[in-house]
Amino acid sequence: MAPLTPRLVVPIDVKKKPWEQEVPLHNRWHPDIPPVADVTQGELFRVEMVDCTGGQVRDDDSADDIKSLDFAAPHYLSGPLRVVDAEGVPASPGDLLAVEICNLGPLPGDEWGYTGTFERExxxxxxxxxxxxxxxxxxxFEGIYTHSPQIPGVRFPGLTHPGIVGTAPSAELLNIWNQRERELVEAGHESLKLCQVLHQRPLASLPTSHNCLLGKVARRDC
Incomplete structure (x- = not known):
């Protein structure tokens, strides 16, 4: 028997911005973001996604895009997906969910990736x-191998990073997260010894509406 063809549940057009996709993406963890598709327990399906910067990095020789990268914009997520059992009953907070990633790879016509270092400032x-x-x-990418014109003479088998995979928090868990982060912001880095050596980096980062993308939630509802 021929292998099953995975059902495409989230398509991506690499020529479009994250907020222009036919199936809306999101970049916040919130239980009120509606699912964009249902998947059945045991089903083989395919999810396409944008890169972690949302297309900010370009396929060229200039590092200006890395230098000016907007850190408030990355990690646009494909989904959410609602997992249902054979009877159509959806999973709920507290259920154990096991996901097997069967394959990873670049989208056709977009077979490239990047590495970079950020500006000190x-x-x-x-x-x-x-x-x-x-x-x-x-x-x-050339098959399983990858090479870079910026680093000539280097060729190795590339292992694709799967990115961020997670489950939406319950409202109760989300409140715990926000309370914990809020207390750290209010107390300041001096409250923890670890932060004496990390004082230049934010210890906590509360969610804001800047570059907020909430899937099927209308912008006016943010």
Missing amino acids: HGGGFLTDHFPSARKAIWY
Whole structure:
């Protein structure tokens, strides 16, 4: 018997912005964001997605896009998906959900990825003292292998990062998150010893409406 063809539940047009997609995306964890599709327990299905920057990084030799990356815009998520059993009963908070990722790969016509280091004044990185300026390398896929014109002579099997996969929090859990983050913001980094060495980075980041995308929730309802 031929293998099953996965059902495409979230298509992506790489020529469009995240907020222009036919099936709306989202970038907030919230239980009130409606599902865009139902999937059945045990079903094989396909989900397409944008990259973690939402298309801010371009396929070119310039690192200006890395230098000016808007950190409030990344991680547009495909979904939410509602998981139902054979009788159509949806999963609920507290249920155990196991997901098997059967395959990962670039979308046809978009077979490239990138690595980069951020500008010191724009977030930096683990090796900021050695690499204070923004840098970028574009990697092109050839089968399982990848190579970069910015790093000549290097070719290796690429392992695709699956990105962020998670479940929407219940309203109760969301309130716990927000309360915990709010207390950290109000107390300041001086309240924790760890932050004495991380004082330049935010310890907590409360959600804002900036670049908010809530799937099927109308913008006026944000």
